[in-house]
Amino acid sequence: MNTGLDAKVVVITGGASGQGLAATELFAAEGAKVIVADWNEAGAQAQAKALQDKGADAIAVGVDVADESAVKGMIDAAVSRFGRLDVLFNNAGVGFSSTNRFKMANVVETPVADWDAIIAINLKGPALGCKFALPVMAEQGAGVIINNASINGLVALSGADAYTASKGGVVALTRVMAADWGPKGIRVNCICPGGVDTPMINQALVDDAARAAAGAGNPLRRIAQPSEIASVAVFLASDAASYVNGVIIPVDGGATAI
Ligand SMILES: NC(=O)c1ccc[n+]([C@@H]2O[C@H](COP(=O)([O-])OP(=O)(O)OC[C@H]3O[C@@H](n4cnc5c(N)ncnc54)[C@H](O)[C@@H]3O)[C@@H](O)[C@H]2O)c1
Numbered sequence: 001m002n003t004g005l006d007a008k009v010v011v012i013t014g015g016a017s018g019q020g021l022a023a024t025e026l027f028a029a030e031g032a033k034v035i036v037a038d039w040n041e042a043g044a045q046a047q048a049k050a051l052q053d054k055g056a057d058a059i060a061v062g063v064d065v066a067d068e069s070a071v072k073g074m075i076d077a078a079v080s081r082f083g084r085l086d087v088l089f090n091n092a093g094v095g096f097s098s099t100n101r102f103k104m105a106n107v108v109e110t111p112v113a114d115w116d117a118i119i120a121i122n123l124k125g126p127a128l129g130c131k132f133a134l135p136v137m138a139e140q141g142a143g144v145i146i147n148n149a150s151i152n153g154l155v156a157l158s159g160a161d162a163y164t165a166s167k168g169g170v171v172a173l174t175r176v177m178a179a180d181w182g183p184k185g186i187r188v189n190c191i192c193p194g195g196v197d198t199p200m201i202n203q204a205l206v207d208d209a210a211r212a213a214a215g216a217g218n219p220l221r222r223i224a225q226p227s228e229i230a231s232v233a234v235f236l237a238s239d240a241a242s243y244v245n246g247v248i249i250p251v252d253g254g255a256t257a258i
Helices: 018-030 041-053 068-082 111-141 163-182 208-216 226-239
Strands: 009-014 033-038 058-062 088-089 143-148 186-193 248-251
Touching: 009 018, 009 068, 009 111, 009 143, 018 033, 018 068, 018 143, 018 226, 033 041, 033 068, 041 226, 068 111, 088 111, 088 226, 111 143, 111 163, 143 163, 143 226, 143 248, 163 186, 163 248, 186 226, 226 248
Parallel strands: 009 033, 009 088, 033 058, 088 143, 143 186, 186 248
Antiparallel strands: none
C-alpha cells in the first residue's frame, strides 16, 4: 500500500510512550516528518533522537495539551520547522489508571480537581490541538485529524466516570469537526482502542493472570500491542483512507461487538 505519507508533517501528542510512541515509529517508517509532543519532555527528546538515529526527520516538543499557549507553540513549532502540517494525532490522555495520578473513580468519589484535569487533558486537549491545526490545514486545503478516544467513549467503564465522559466527548467532537471541516479538505476520524499493553494499564497488569484477565473480555482473548493501534492511525492518515471521514473505529479485538 502506498500510504502517501512520505515527507508529510505529523504531530503526535503523547509521543513519548505507549501508542503515541509506536505511532512515531510507524509514521517515521513511512517517511513522515514527526513532531514528538509530550509533557514528558525528556521522553519526547529521547524518542525524537531515536528516530533521528534511524534516519528520520523528527523533533521533540514539550507540551501540556491542556495548556492553550503550549499547544499553540506545538503547532507553531511544526510549521516553523517543516513549513506545513499534514496530520495531527491527538493521542495524549490520562485517567485509565488504578494507582497513578488521576485514579479511576465514580462521579461521587472523583475529586473535582481530578475531574477538571481529566476533562482538560482528554477532551479540551484534542480541541486545543484542532483549534490551532485546523486553520493551518484549511489554508493548505488538506489535512487529517485523528483522535484517540477509547471504547469507553462508546460503552461505560464502570468506576471511571471522568475518563468515560471525556472519551465520549472526544467521539462527539470528532463528528462535529468532521462535518464542519470536510468541506475544507480536512478529514477527522477517531480510534477507540480496547485494552492496550502500555504503561497506562501496565501497573494494573501485574502478572500473566492479570494480563489474561484483561484480554478475556474480547473475542481475540488478548489486549492489543501499541503498534496495532498505531497502524490504524497510519491508515487513517494515509491516502488509502482518502474517503474516510467522521468515523469512530473500535480497535478492540471485537469487545464492543459482543
Ligand atoms: N492503554 C489502554 O488500554 C488504552 C485504551 C483505550 C484508550 N487509550 C488512550 O490511548 C491514548 C494513549 O495512551 P497509552 O495507552 O499510550 O498510555 P501511556 O500512558 O503509555 O501514554 C500516554 C502519553 O501521553 C502523555 N501525556 C499525558 N498527559 C499529557 C498532557 N497533558 N500533555 C502532553 N502529554 C501528555 C504521557 O506523558 C504519555 O507519554 C490515551 O488517550 C488513552 O486514554 C488507552
